[in-house]
Amino acid sequence: MSSPIITLDEISKQYDEQYAVDHLSLAIKKGEIFGLLGPNGAGKSTSILMMLGLSEPTTGSVHVCGINSTSNPIEVKRRVGYLPDDLGFYEHMTGFENLLYTASLNGLSRKLAEERANYLLQRVGLTDATNKKAGKYSRGMRQRLGLADVLMKDPEVIILDEPTLGIDPEGVREILKLIQQLNKEDGITVLLSSHQLHQVQQICDRVGIFVKGKLLAEGNMEELAKQLFFEDLFIIYVKAEPIDSELIEKIRTLRGVNHIEQALDKLEIYVDHDISADIAKIIVQNNISLTQIQKKNYGLDEIYHRYFEGGDSRGEAPNS
Numbered sequence: 001m002s003s004p005i006i007t008l009d010e011i012s013k014q015y016d017e018q019y020a021v022d023h024l025s026l027a028i029k030k031g032e033i034f035g036l037l038g039p040n041g042a043g044k045s046t047s048i049l050m051m052l053g054l055s056e057p058t059t060g061s062v063h064v065c066g067i068n069s070t071s072n073p074i075e076v077k078r079r080v081g082y083l084p085d086d087l088g089f090y091e092h093m094t095g096f097e098n099l100l101y102t103a104s105l106n107g108l109s110r111k112l113a114e115e116r117a118n119y120l121l122q123r124v125g126l127t128d129a130t131n132k133k134a135g136k137y138s139r140g141m142r143q144r145l146g147l148a149d150v151l152m153k154d155p156e157v158i159i160l161d162e163p164t165l166g167i168d169p170e171g172v173r174e175i176l177k178l179i180q181q182l183n184k185e186d187g188i189t190v191l192l193s194s195h196q197l198h199q200v201q202q203i204c205d206r207v208g209i210f211v212k213g214k215l216l217a218e219g220n221m222e223e224l225a226k227q228l229f230f231e232d233l234f235i236i237y238v239k240a241e242p243i244d245s246e247l248i249e250k251i252r253t254l255r256g257v258n259h260i261e262q263a264l265d266k267l268e269i270y271v272d273h274d275i276s277a278d279i280a281k282i283i284v285q286n287n288i289s290l291t292q293i294q295k296k297n298y299g300l301d302e303i304y305h306r307y308f309e310g311g312d313s314r315g316e317a318p319n320s
């Protein structure tokens with residue numbers, strides 16, 4: 001999982017004076033699940049359309065599977081499966097017939113198309129609904145049929161725009177599991193856009209955080225926390241009595257402590273690595289009664305809150 005399969009090089013998209021995407025550079029690696037995370041209007045869909053060659057960048061270049069998307073969108077389309085958030089089906093046709101129709105557009109023979117449609121309907125858990133009209137499918141079933149649809153052409157990459165929008169929790173679990181299976185078992189690279197942070201956190205190897213057309217940070221959870229929260233990787237919460245300035249000074253001298261906040265009998269200690277044991281030792285050695293010590297990692301919740309809602313999680317109590 002190392003060579004890039006999607007490369008965005010300083011791409012921008014301007015509508016009038018407004019940047020929908022603002023000088024974005026990003027490399028998505030072959031074999032990974034990458035999440036584009038951002039609030040409405042952040043520029044996720046616009047970026048995806050440029051990757052597919054469906055929208056031309058104002059500046060910069062996009063390559064998918066080594067092909068320039070802008071100058072060769074048809075070649076890109078051949079290798080990339082795209083599931084938009086509102087994929088339409090022929091409602092009067094069955095799931096099976098819809099897949100056969102897609103296959104005919106992709107030039108598959110009838111025999112191959114039928115084999116593949118049956119295999120994919122089974123793969124996405126829709127065997128029982130093979131002969132049901134698509135118009136009678138639930139939202140979750142439609143999304144699964146959508147996945148089968150993009151897989152008809154045996155793509156190297158699938159791009160999913162908000163794949164779990166409007167689906168109930170059980171349906172969401174099934175879709176996420178399916179995406180993971182397609183990635184792990186079939187080696188398909190997955191790019192998904194979402195503003196559902198918990199889902200992104202569950203299945204993505206790496207995440208890019210978009211706000212107002214710009215990529216604020218990218219990486220796995222640990223790297224994101226480092227980029228967004230700088231040196232404060234953990235907060236250690238301590239409840240002890242009595243807490244005095246002498247104790248605080250002693251803790252402050254420990255390696256890795258960035259800063260400390262005090263509220264009555266509680267301390268919030270911002271550190272760059274886990275030093276809970278050292279802190280506990282100092283407290284006990286000073287004959288102070290320690291009632292609680294707890295380490296909290298930064299997660300997407302804090303990242304989301306700080307960047308999308310304009311908050312600053314530093315100094316706030318954890319909600320877990």
Ligand SMILES: Nc1ncnc2c1ncn2[C@@H]1O[C@H](COP(=O)(O)OP(=O)(O)OP(=O)(O)O)[C@@H](O)[C@H]1O
Binds near residue numbers: 019039042043044
């Ligand atoms: N065709 C267009 N003409 C003018 N402005 C546009 C056009 N398409 C998108 N925009 C603007 O570009 C910005 C980014 O939109 P985009 O749809 O890419 O965001 P998004 O992150 O996908 O949001 P959402 O989650 O709501 O789909 C928004 O401000 C939007 O209004």
